[in-house]
Amino acid sequence: MKMHQIRNTENLQKFTNILNSKINNGFVIIEKNxxxxxxxxxxxxxKVNHNINFLISCFTLGLWSIPWMYTSFVSSKEKKILVGIDEDGNTFEDKCYN
Structure with missing residues (x-):
């Protein structure tokens, strides 16, 4: 019984460490169970400043348009992730798709 409690506390500690690191990286908890x-x-x-990116793209003869498109389509979207402990006691992290 003590081994089960030790594993539970270790798993909960890993879970809280992952949550703390994600919160330090700018994530906000929406739901917690x-x-x-x-x-x-x-x-x-x-937030993408399209005016500055357009000027940089003009100065670089269009080469800057690739990173500009990347930031416009990928980085500007809201990111949601799920962090939890599975049945085996392992911590996991998954993307939430909208």
């Missing part, structure tokens, strides 16, 4: 330890985290997308 203590009974089945999981949490849904969200991070706002990067």
């Amino acid at each position: 203590e009974k089945l330890p999981f949490a849904v985290l969200s991070k706002k997308g990067v």
Whole structure:
């Protein structure tokens, strides 16, 4: 019984460490469940200044348009992830698709 409690406390410690690192990286907890330890985290997308990117793209003869498109389509979207502990006691992290 003690080994089971030790594993539970170690798994919960890993879970809280992952949550703390994600919160330090700018994520915000949307939903958290203590009974089945999981949490849904969200991070706002990067706001893109299209005027500056257009000027840089003109100065670089269009080469800057590739990173500009990447930041416009990928980085500007909101990111949601699910962090939890599975049945075996392993911590996991998954993307939430909209």
